[in-house]
Amino acid sequence: MLKAIKKQRRKNMPFLNNKLFLKRWIPFILLVLFLLGSIVSFLVLFLFPTSDIHAVEKKEDWIFYAEDNPESTFISRYVKHLPSVKANDRFVMKRKMTNDYKYPTMLLIGDHQHMTVYLDDQEIYTNEEPNDPLTLNHPGKTLAFITLPEDYVGKTLKIYVTSPFDTYSGFPAEVFFGPANALIGYVFSLSILNIYILLFTGFICIINLFYVIVSFINQRKLKLSSILFSGFALTAGLEAGFSDMLGGLLFPPIVNSAMLNILSIITPMFLIGFYCTNMHFVRKYYQKWLYFHYSFGLFAILFALFQTKSLPTIMNYMFLLNITSTFVTSFAAIYEALKKNPFFVICAPWIVVAAIGHCFLYIQDILVLPQSDVNWRSIIFFLLIIIFTCYGFLELFFSSEGKNKRIDTADIKLRLYEKQQANNPEQSLKMQQVLQAIKKRTHTVKDMLEDQQLAAAYEGLCEIEEQIKQQLTRPSVEKESLTTMLITNYQHTATQKRITFACDGIIEPLEQLEENDRLSLIAHCLEYAIRYTCAITDPQKRRLALRVNDTNGQLHIDCQMPLLSNEEAEKLQNDETKRQAMQADMQMLEQLCLAYQGSIRIEETNGLHLLHLTLRAKIDPLSFD
The missing domain is CATH 2.60.120.260 (Galactose-binding domain-like)
Known part of the structure; x- marks a missing residue:
């Protein structure tokens, strides 16, 4: 166990001087070069398609x-x-x-x-x-x-x-x-943009799926958000291809039309599903609309498979559904941005603009109004894909900054296991003696087998088996959970700093969280609280209370401390090291709350400084990413 934890600890060590290795920038550099080359090629072909196109x-x-x-x-x-x-x-x-x-x-x-x-x-x-x-x-x-x-x-x-x-x-x-x-040159000049969108979105889809597979192999965790984004990129590119003039040449008319209509249904479904997996505060409400949209879309596709003639008629209802989705998504994105969801803080303006553009395009489709030769719907999807891809790269490349601020859970586990072994030296010594005896007896049996002493070797194997049974049936000292050991460790730290620390009945509710998240939450919460409480000059007033309540799957975590005086607060504010450490603790707690669709707030009332966290103990299936 200790070897595995040490290996994980070495794997999670930050880079020297907090710099990124060149190999982490190679995919980004290749993507930029691909984009620049594609844009230059597109402009050349668009501006100079053929010499006689004017005819x-x-x-x-x-x-x-x-x-x-x-x-x-x-x-x-x-x-x-x-x-x-x-x-x-x-x-x-x-x-x-x-x-x-x-x-x-x-x-x-x-x-x-x-x-x-x-x-x-x-x-x-x-x-x-x-x-x-x-x-x-x-x-x-x-x-x-x-x-x-x-x-x-x-x-x-x-x-x-x-x-x-x-x-x-x-x-x-x-x-x-x-x-x-x-x-032919005229058709090709109008098709260049759609071909470019198809190639680029296909490239993004392949890269993203490769990332999903690698992440699943390394972390054994399925990234649903990335899968939905890959589906959105693929269907948006195919929709651009089938809506193009070349699609009418490469496929029979009915195939081209049916595929275009089906892709027009599926693409928004992937997009709103991707939005939903990135929401934290309105997800449970947005999911209701998501299920309705998915149900109606799947029903339309199944109905069209048996009644092909009805597909163009059904599309008018799907366009109305998509118009409604643009409004619902816009309001949800704005609310998430107001609640400081990082994804929507950056992407919400683009999401709202894209929703407005698609709304007008869907109205044009319903009224069968003349449309431009430029495929604006695919262009808007294409711009969204670029924005989401850039956000993903930024999140990937600069996530190391957050990892350096976060307390290493592998380091916590290592220290706790080492301390547990130090508290039980006799039991560890006995176990090592038994293992040495079994190892020695095994070598003896091996020599007997080489000398063809089968009866003696059989007796030796029986003795080894009996020793193993004795060890398995021997009552062992019950090991404390990591959560209990961590809290005990902080109780000892609080005692050293002359802080009265109370935390009764918090273990069982916290066990509902994942182990790494649970340890990280306790560590950052108590690190923040101990630093704040130590700023109180009178040791008699240093009191710290941690309480956890489970209410219908909602965990309410309250950390209560005495309120600092103006002089003490100013002194703490001037201590740059403590202030930055407390800010880092708050940032990590905010990230954990977002991951569990919760919130965090600080209140100062009745002479108390309260840190209140709310988390959902049970995460729904669409939340893992």
Whole structure:
């Protein structure tokens, strides 16, 4: 036991001069270089995609009308939507082809729409498949390159557009004309940002999962917060990929549309789950909303798997749910920041801004309003991932400062075990004598076996077995718990400093906390209290009382001391060493309270200085990180 504790103690020793080794900065340096290289590449490709991209034209001189009412026509420059066109009604786009292109190509983009293209009376493209009921009822997001015939100039182009959904009916398809290579360059220029987001988020996901695995191997503790963040990074990147034009080229329309909608449901679920694991003060209330959001989201996904046609309709309800989540999350983040939760103190402003941005984007989706070619939703997710990653690196790199301030629990255990052994020298000596006798007898049996004296060797083994049984059945002195030994140690320290120390009935409630946290809490609390009480000049007034109450799973720890006079308080304030040590104790106690979803406060009333801590004895499943 002592060897294991000493090994842990050596492992936890701080670096010399409190400096970080270069190897701790290597991942950060590599990440920065990757980011800078990616940003430079993105800017070059974005600013100079192809030399002939200017040849791409998005024509706006269309004539719109409903097929069943061709007399009522509308010009596309003034009308962007025909609300009279309902589900499965045909909507016609018509224009005269005038421009002549080298390698003439048309890029056609439709959103949950069936499209059939005619050049005069010649059909040159259709995405309708009457023999496929799934595609017929759910056309998905379509992106198609159509090569025009050589004699297209002067002919009339007609595009018949229908949709099985009222939400997408009456909207025109997006049409671009130009040379084939220019259109490909145009698609690629719009896809660079989404490709970059997909690659970066995938890289962050892999690095984070590697960190989770290493932490689990070393600490045997699962970091749920990191797992949820990895899931959020992965789904946000995939959502950017499937919402891109290239997604329409790489996958069938229905697959691209279904995956995009499912990812739009899952990504916010991972995000709010990640927020919840970092909350301390409103978690039990936020969890209720979390369970409702998860239940509704999973129900929507399962329902869509059996009723694929209903997925676009369900998405409107999911967007409403996400809008509500943005408000709930914003209020929760602000409250956590006000309560000095470190994660939300730094990240809450960005979380609120991102929530507002997503709220407007979800409203646009519900109202089917025209949206920018820039994928703002994925950009906002991407910025959140960068912010959370930077916070994680800062927390990882500078956590050694807090570790140096925290009393080493391994050192506490080592001193307590050494003291316990020193108090029982006779028992330790007897045990060593027995072990030496068993070791000597074992060597004798080994020699007998080598000399083929099997009967004598068997008798020797029986004697060894009997000695071991005697030791196992011998009543041993009951060992005190580490908590009891630690408190006894501080009672001795208080006696030396002429402090009257009372702490009856505190062992059993504190046993509900983890051992390291329990020892650290007692040590920092009593170190603070003893330093404060020693500032009282009159030894007769030095009194210290520690009480612990368990109320419905809530631990209330009260440390009571006499209030210092103005002169004594000023003297303590001027003692730089004591003041810094007491501040470090308070910081560590605050961290322990946050870890157990509790709080800490100091009160001065009725001539007493009170240190009051509240902790949740039982932590819920989402709290381990």
